[in-house]
Amino acid sequence: MIIFIMDIALFLTGFYALLMKRNLIKKVIGFGIMEYAVNLFLILVGYRKGAEAPILSGKITDVLFVDPLPQALILTSIVIGLGVTALMVALCIRLYQRYGTFDIAEIRRLRG
Amino acid sequence: MMNLLVIFVALPLFAAFALPVIGRLLRRGFDILSVIVTASLSACALYIIFNPPVFPLVYSMGSWQAPFGITWLLDPLSAFMLIAVNVITFFVTVYSVNYMEQYTGKWKYYCLLMLMLAGLNGVVLSADIFNLYVFLEIVAISSYALVAFGTEAEEVEASFKYMILGSIASAFILIGIGFLYAKTSTLNMFDMADALSKSALNSRLLIFVSALFITGFGLKSALVPFHAWLPDAHPSAPAPISAMLSGLVIKTIGIYALARIFFNVFGINSVTSELLLALGGVSMFVGVILAIGQWDFKRLLAYHSISQIGYVVCGIALGTPLGIAGGIFHLLNHSVFKSLLFLNAGSVEYATGTRDLKKSGNLQESMPHTSWTSLVASLSIAGVPPFCGFWSKLVIIIALFQANRPFYAALAILVGLITLGSFLKIQKYVFYRKIKEKFLRIKEAPVFMRLSMMGLAVLCLVIGIFFKPFFGKIIMPAAETLRAGREYFIMILGG
Numbered sequence: 001m002i003i004f005i006m007d008i009a010l011f012l013t014g015f016y017a018l019l020m021k022r023n024l025i026k027k028v029i030g031f032g033i034m035e036y037a038v039n040l041f042l043i044l045v046g047y048r049k050g051a052e053a054p055i056l057s058g059k060i061t062d063v064l065f066v067d068p069l070p071q072a073l074i075l076t077s078i079v080i081g082l083g084v085t086a087l088m089v090a091l092c093i094r095l096y097q098r099y100g101t102f103d104i105a106e107i108r109r110l111r112g
Numbered sequence: 113m114m115n116l117l118v119i120f121v122a123l124p125l126f127a128a129f130a131l132p133v134i135g136r137l138l139r140r141g142f143d144i145l146s147v148i149v150t151a152s153l154s155a156c157a158l159y160i161i162f163n164p165p166v167f168p169l170v171y172s173m174g175s176w177q178a179p180f181g182i183t184w185l186l187d188p189l190s191a192f193m194l195i196a197v198n199v200i201t202f203f204v205t206v207y208s209v210n211y212m213e214q215y216t217g218k219w220k221y222y223c224l225l226m227l228m229l230a231g232l233n234g235v236v237l238s239a240d241i242f243n244l245y246v247f248l249e250i251v252a253i254s255s256y257a258l259v260a261f262g263t264e265a266e267e268v269e270a271s272f273k274y275m276i277l278g279s280i281a282s283a284f285i286l287i288g289i290g291f292l293y294a295k296t297s298t299l300n301m302f303d304m305a306d307a308l309s310k311s312a313l314n315s316r317l318l319i320f321v322s323a324l325f326i327t328g329f330g331l332k333s334a335l336v337p338f339h340a341w342l343p344d345a346h347p348s349a350p351a352p353i354s355a356m357l358s359g360l361v362i363k364t365i366g367i368y369a370l371a372r373i374f375f376n377v378f379g380i381n382s383v384t385s386e387l388l389l390a391l392g393g394v395s396m397f398v399g400v401i402l403a404i405g406q407w408d409f410k411r412l413l414a415y416h417s418i419s420q421i422g423y424v425v426c427g428i429a430l431g432t433p434l435g436i437a438g439g440i441f442h443l444l445n446h447s448v449f450k451s452l453l454f455l456n457a458g459s460v461e462y463a464t465g466t467r468d469l470k471k472s473g474n475l476q477e478s479m480p481h482t483s484w485t486s487l488v489a490s491l492s493i494a495g496v497p498p499f500c501g502f503w504s505k506l507v508i509i510i511a512l513f514q515a516n517r518p519f520y521a522a523l524a525i526l527v528g529l530i531t532l533g534s535f536l537k538i539q540k541y542v543f544y545r546k547i548k549e550k551f552l553r554i555k556e557a558p559v560f561m562r563l564s565m566m567g568l569a570v571l572c573l574v575i576g577i578f579f580k581p582f583f584g585k586i587i588m589p590a591a592e593t594l595r596a597g598r599e600y601f602i603m604i605l606g607g
Binding site for chain 2: 035
C-alpha cells in the first residue's frame with residue numbers, strides 16, 4: 001500500500017510542476033514525472049509479491065507469475081510519452097524564438 | 113464487410129506515411145492523394161449506412177477472440193460516427209487544397225491530417241479501452257502539432273496551452289484505465305461491462321474512476337470548468353483544422369468516448385447523469401455568455417462550440433431515448449454547421465486578411481458564395497426552421513420537458529435566443545454592413561474552397577428537410593445502442 005501512496009505523491013509532484021511552475025522547461029520535466037508515475041502505477045497493478053517473470057517453459061507448474069499485460073501497456077504508453085515530450089520541447093524552442101523567454105507569465109499574447 | 117472496417121484506420125495511416133513519398137511524383141500529388149483517400153473513406157462509410165450489415169459486427173484483431181485480443185465494434189452508433197467523421201474530413205480536405213497554399217510544407221499538413229483521421233476512426237471503432245486510449249493520443253498529438261502549424265507566436269502559445277491541459281487529461285484517463293484494469297483484469301469493453309456488473313462491491317472505485325474520466329474527457333471536450341484551452345486553440349489553428357477540431361475532435365475523443373464508456377461499460381446511474389446534465393447546462397450558458405463580447409470571428413465561433421457541446425451533453429445525459437437521440441443528432445448537426453462556419457471564417461480571412469468583425473463589411477456583394485453558405489450555417493446554429501439545427505434543438509428541448517426538467521429546457525431556449533442574436537451580429541458586421549470603399553474589389557474564395565462550403569451548406573439543408581427518415585433510420589438505432597446500456601455489451605460478449 002505504501003508504494004501506491006508514494007506513487008501518488010510522485011504523480012502529484014509532476015502535476016504541481018506542470019501547472020504551477022513558470023519555467024517552460026520545468027513544466028516539461030513535470031510532465032515527464034507525471035507520465036512516469038502513471039506508468040509506474042500500471043506496473044504496480046500487475047505486480048505480485050514474490051512472483052516470477054511470466055515465461056511458460058514446457059510443463060505448467062504452480063509458480064506465481066506477475067501480470068504481463070500492464071508491462072505491454074506501458075511500453076505503448078512510454079512511446080506515446082516520448083512523442084508528446086518531443087513535441088513539447090519543440091514547441092518550447094519555438095516559443096523561445098518568438099518571445100525570447102521561457103517564463104510563462106510573459107508569454108501571454110492571447111486573451112483569456 | 114469485415115475488411116471494410118479495417119480500411120477506416122489502415123488507409124489513412126498508410127496515406128500519412130506514403131504521401132511524402134508518392135505525392136512528389138505528380139504535380140499537386142499531395143492534394144490529389146488526400147482527396148482520393150478521404151473521398152473513398154466517405155464512400156465506404158456511406159456504403160455501410162445504405163447496406164447495413166447485421167449489427168453489431170465485431171472484428172477481432174489477428175483472430176484473437178473477444179476477451180483476449182483487441183476487438184473493434186461496428187454498431188449503429190459507430191456507423192453513425194464514422195459517417196460524420198469521414199464526410200466532414202472529406203469536405204475539409206477539399207477546402208485545404210486551396211486554403212493551405214498560404215502555408216509552406218503542405219505535405220506535412222496532409223500527413224498530420226491523415227493521422228488525425230486514422231485516430232478519429234480508431235476511437236470510433238475500438239471496443240478495447242486501451243486501444244481507445246492509444247487512438248485518442250494519436251488524435252491529440254496530431255492536433256497539438258496542427259494547432260501550431262503556422263508557428264507564429266500566438267499559434268505556438270495556444271498549442272502549448274492546449275498541450276499542457278491535453279496531456280493532463282490523457283494522464284487522468286490512463287490512470288482511470290489502470291484502476292479499471294486492477295478491478296476487472298480485462299481491457300476489453302464487453303468483458304469489462306460483464307465483470308463490473310458481477311462485482312457488487314465496486315461502487316466506490318467506480319465513482320473514483322468516473323470522476324477521473326469526467327475530468328479527462330471533460331478536458332478533451334471542453335466542458336465548462338475545463339474549457340480554458342479551447343478559445344485559444346481553435347481560432348489559432350488554420351481554418352480547416354479549426355473546422356476539424358470544433359467539428360469532430362472534441363466530439364469524438366470527448367463526447368463519444370465519454371458516452372460509450374459511461375453508458376455501455378459503467379451503466380449510467382442517476383448521480384453521473386445528474387452531474388453531466390449540470391456540466392452540460394453550465395457549458396451551454398457560460399459558452400454563449402462569453403461569446404457575446406467577442407469581436408474576433410473565429411474566437412466567437414469557438415465560444416459557441418462550448419455552448420453547443422453543452423446541448424449535446426444535456427441531451428445525452430438525460431438517458432431517455434429521445435434525449436440521447438436529440439443529443440447525438442445535435443452532435444452531427446453541430447459538426448456540419450460549425451465546420452462550415454469555421455470554413456467561412458477562413459475564406460473571409462483568406463480574402464480580406466482580417467477576422468476582426470469591426471473591420472469587415474460589404475462582403476455580401478464581393479463574396480456571394482461565402483455569404484449565402486454562412487447564412488445557411490448561421491440559421492442552422494441559431495435553430496431556425498427548416499435548417500438542421502432547429503430539429504435537433506427541438507428534440508432536445510422536448511426531451512428535457514418530458515424528463516421533467518423545465519429549468520434546463522428554459523435554459524436551452526434562452527441560450528438558443530442569445531445564439532440567434534450573436535449570429536445575426538456576425539451576418540450584419542461581416543456581410544451585410546455597408547462601409548464606403550472597403551472590400552468592394554475583393555475576390556471570392558477559390559473554387560475548391562467554394563465547392564466545399566457549398567457542399568456543407570447543402571448538407572445542412574438536406575438534413576433539415578429530410579429530417580424525418582434520417583432521424584428514424586440512423587439516429588434512433590444509434591441512440592438505442594447507448595440506451596441499452598451495459599446489458600448491450602454483455603449481450604455482445606455472449607455472442
